[in-house]
Amino acid sequence: MMKSIQIVKDTAFIDQLHTVMEKNGQYSSWDLFSMAYQAELTTMTPEFNGLRALEYLPHVDFLEHQVNCAEQVIETMNGRAILADEVGLGKTIEAGLILKEYMIRGLVKKALILVPASLVNQWAKELNEKFYIPAVPHRKNYAWEQGDIIISSIDTAKRSPHRENILDIEYDFILIDEAHKLKNHKTKNYEFVRALKKKYCLLLTATPVQNRLIEIFNLVSILKPGHLGNYDSFLEQYGKDRKKIKQDIYLKQLIQKVMVRNTRQNTDMNNTKRRIETVYIDFTKEEQEVYNEIDSMTEALSTFSKITYLREICSSREACYLSLKKIENNEAKEEIQSLLAKIEQLPHHIKADKVIELIKNIGDEKVIIFTEYRATQLYLQWYLQQHGISSVPFRGGFKRGKKDWMKQLFENHAQVLIATEAGGEGINLQFCSYMINYDLPWNPMRLEQRIGRIHRYGQEKDVHIYNLAIRNTIEEHIMKLLYEKINLFEQVIGHLDDILAELNIPDIESEIKNIFNESSSTGEAKIKLNNLSSIIKYTNDHSVSGEQQYGHN
Amino acid sequence: MAITNLNMFLQDYFKAHHCKTPLNKEGVLSVQLTEEMDRVLMNRPFYWHYIKKIGQQGEPKQLTLITNPDKREINGEWIHFGSPRLQQIINHLKQNEKHTRLFQQMNTSQNTPLYPWLVTNIKISYKGKQKKDELISIGLHLVNGAMKLEMMNLLEPIQLQTTISDYCYTISPIIKLKSGFRRIESVIDNYIENQSHSWAEDSINTLDNEIQMLKHFYVGDTDEEKEQMEKEINEITERFEPRITYEVINGGIFYLTRDF
Incomplete structure (x- = not known):
């Protein structure tokens, strides 16, 4: 066993001590020397398992499912996971806790956090204030190598020259929020994320599968390529016939190994x-007439677009008017123009009145x-x-x-x-x-x-x-x-x-x-x-x- | 020896740095910083630069540190193991208190020899799928080669100071610093070799499994795919490969009586 363990020794210390002694340099007093030892004894992590981060964050009230999630991701998933709690259960909290734990254990120094542009500042605030994680939003002309923990939007990160700089860096930790946007493996975003060099990786999404099972395959392949087989074998097995429950149960078990999902019901x-x-609201007489007129227009409007106009007139005159205006000049010009005229005559939308009320x-x-x-x-x-x-x-x-x-x-x-x-x-x-x-x-x-x-x-x-x-x-x-x-x-x-x-x-x-x-x-x-x-x-x-x-x- | 009373620890720290503490009651500690400590802790280099430039003394700040959570409403900083302030203090300690040379304090009128010990506090980190640390304190008698574990605990009850007491004299080491350190290292080597390391075995199994899976994933043999696979193998290896690191936290020479 020993042969396969790499051993790294401290070669610098004794030389430094030697130099200090030769120069009769700075010696620590016993009090301070002993305090440094005590401090190390207190901050090191004596066990493989458990969350030390909890002692470091006494001001945060974590919910049970959040602590369990962090433990599970670190101890059984080895730091690569999809966090798929339902919206609003605190995925950010779970991710922050996991990152904090890795930082305390000295396993993460360099981290990249990719979130929607609108969330960058919110993430920065949360990580700094709640977790004391010194994360900074990426700013123009800011070198990626400089900061240890940087938050950015994926759209910025994937653009040149950022892209090249980022791909050169070996990250200890990558986090991607709203990861369901990566469901399609043919997109630039997906390709970019696959190219990142990373050790630990968290994908956050409330909706890991929106439409097709292949989406979950693509997400898992960012974390653990091969875990669900390869693309062809997956498609063959699950692509067409999803009702094979037997296979589904097996698939669920596999997915559970890389995904944590809490629902409101179990928390x-x-x-x-x-x-x-x-x-429920009733249209005014005039509004109902316009609605019925659109509904009965079979010649002028294709059934497909008719639904759109019907939905729009239920929302506001403006919405419907603007889209009808665009087709004003097609074959049924007169019919549409008369309709537009009627919409113009409509008083306020009944729903807007309801909103005021x-x-x-x-x-x-x-x-x-x-x-x-x-x-x-x-x-x-x-x-x-x-x-x-x-x-x-x-x-x-x-x-x-x-x-x-x-x-x-x-x-x-x-x-x-x-x-x-x-x-x-x-x-x-x-x-x-x-x-x-x-x-x-x-x-x-x-x-x-x-x-x-x-x-x-x-x-x-x-x-x-x-x-x-x-x-x-x-x-x-x-x-x-x-x-x-x-x-x-x-x-x-x-x-x-x-x-x-x-x-x-x-x-x-x-x-x-x-x-x-x-x-x-x-x-x-x-x-x-x-x-x-x-x-x-x-x-x-x-x-x-x-x-x-x-x-x- | 881990920190159990944070208030006491902070009090000792500031005392050792010659700061006065005008108030210390019920877990609320007020500290009048010295200029040196203000520069270390308050992060305002421009202030000091400016004040010195205009030829003034400057006014070090006062700091109120609250260790008692019930007193958090008081004006001051709540300090606990996760707070940035304590991290800052701990980092300051770790960076600056690495080397020492100390003498046992003696109150004597007889000539007393003091024997040299090399004392090292070494952190051993085991990193596989997870990571843990162990701190070992070893002392080596640099004349007769005797070795003691738990050295810091043995030193705790002794009075130690940076200057030699009257009537005391030091015995010159026979074992050189570097070869002494090598002896300590080989004791640790031995200690590690005699462990079972199931954690490492576990990590290697996981590593092998993941690499197998990875190979199954890539069916094509384009250069691009090979490159991507290579990258991922590196990442997995980096993540799971078992590694043990020695890091000397601090150490130095201690001159102690024959049977201290």
């Missing part, structure tokens, strides 16, 4: 509740509003202002600094934050406990991401969520037939990924679009939608016992 995060309320009832509390459309976002901001309610906008496209600024404005000055879908990821707003979903996304996972912005580690109050839907429209169908029927808000959401995979539905959003496109009447669409939710519900009720499909308990 003590249940103490703040979600209070969800659906608010809700906010007034909520009182002085902070509120976040989500909408799918930018036009609606602008309209709402203006409309709120008309009613004396201060608000700030938030979009995925904002630069890092602007996002931080908007968040700060919201926290300290404005009552309302109006975010579009793309802004959903990457802001944590625990200080806010009210959310209005102005329009609902068709992919329930995205709704979960939204709710996760406020219902997360650090939230101290129950969160209130209002989902708006307009009666007798496409919105009501989705609400009634998808969300309510399968009890999506409360129960199913954590399993939805697995259920959809089992049903071989790669993308629920396009599945729903197809239903509307291929149906000749609303009645038919409703029946089909109903069938879809029935089968989801059925699969959920009958799915393999044990609430977790992947990940460790």
Whole structure:
């Protein structure tokens, strides 16, 4: 055994001592000499196992699942893992704890932390203040070799000349937040991450499998190439027929070796509740007429785009108007122009009035509003202002600094934050406990991401969520037939990924679009939608016992 | 000898650095820094540069360190094992208190010989899948070659000082510093060889497994794939390969009586 152990001795000390003695140089007093020894005795790590970091962080109250996760990643996964807790359970905390432990043990000096641009400052703050980890955000003209622990966005890091500099460095530790963006192995991001030199590596994502099983294969291959076989063999085994439960159980076990997944149900995060309320609204007579007119236009609009306009008119006049304007000059010019004229005549959108009413009832509390459309976002901001309610906008496209600024404005000055879908990821707003979903996304996972912005580690109050839907429209169908029927808000959401995979539905959003496109009447669409939710519900009720499909308990 | 009373430890540290402590009560310690310690701990080189440039004395700061968590509301710094301040102090100790030469204090009117000992405190780190450390304190009698373990504990009750007491004289070492150190090293070598090292075995197995898996992953034989595989093998090896490191934390020559 001894032969295979590399032994590194200290050759410098005795020469230094010799020099000091020859020069009759600086000698330590007994007190200080002995104190240095005591200090070493106190800070060294006498055991292979256990988390020393906990003694170093007495000011942080860790939850049990967070400590277990860190232990598991270090002791049984040897520092390469996917952290896949549901949104809001504290993946950042777990990652910070793991990094801290490695630093205390002297195993990590150089670390690179890649997170969405909007989160860079937040990560820096959290690591510094909570963990005393001196992490710095990357700035222009800042050499990558200089800092020990650098936080950057992947988009910056992968660009020349950063890319070349980074790839030259041997990192002890790499962390990638929102790692589900790496699911496709053909992208530049993926290729960049594979090329990084690393020892330990954490991938953070709440949704490790969004659509296809090959996504998890790609994530695992960053950490442990070969763990799930090679690309061809994996595709052959799992690519087509995912229902082979036997193989799936084996696959789950393999995945559990590199992934930790905690859900709300198996943690003590249940103490703040979600209070969800659906608010149904009736269109005004004029609005309903416009809606019906769009719905009945079979010549001028393709069924495919018709759904888009219908969804838009349920959101705001502006959203619908702007997209119709783009097709104003096609064959059905007259029909569309008359429609546009009618939209112009519409008074305020009934939903916006409802929002004002809700906010007034909520009182002085902070509120976040989500909408799918930018036009609606602008309209709402203006409309709120008309009613004396201060608000700030938030979009995925904002630069890092602007996002931080908007968040700060919201926290300290404005009552309302109006975010579009793309802004959903990457802001944590625990200080806010009210959310209005102005329009609902068709992919329930995205709704979960939204709710996760406020219902997360650090939230101290129950969160209130209002989902708006307009009666007798496409919105009501989705609400009634998808969300309510399968009890999506409360129960199913954590399993939805697995259920959809089992049903071989790669993308629920396009599945729903197809239903509307291929149906000749609303009645038919409703029946089909109903069938879809029935089968989801059925699969959920009958799915393999044990609430977790992947990940460790 | 590990630190159990942090308040006492800090008090000793600042006392050894000639700082006054105007207040020390219920886990709240106020320290009046000296200029030297201000420069070490307060991280304000520009202030000192500027103040010296204009020919002034400068005013070292006062520091309030709170070891009692119940007193955290008081104006001051809560100091604990993870706090940056304690890390700073510990690093300062480790960097500066590496070498020593000390004499046993004697109150005597008779001529007393003091014998030279080489004392080294060596940290041994075992790193495989995980890592652990062990601290060994060894003393070697540089005249007769006797060796003692737990040397720091044996020295603890003795009065030691940097100058030799009256009527005392030192015996010259017969064993040279370097060969003395080699003797100490070989004792550690021996100690390590006689361990079972299941941790290393475990690490090597994991290493082999992971490399096998890796080879299975790469089916193509393009240069690119080979390069990528090579890179990954290096990473895994770096992560799992068992390694033992010796690091001398500090050490020096101690002149002690025949049976100290």
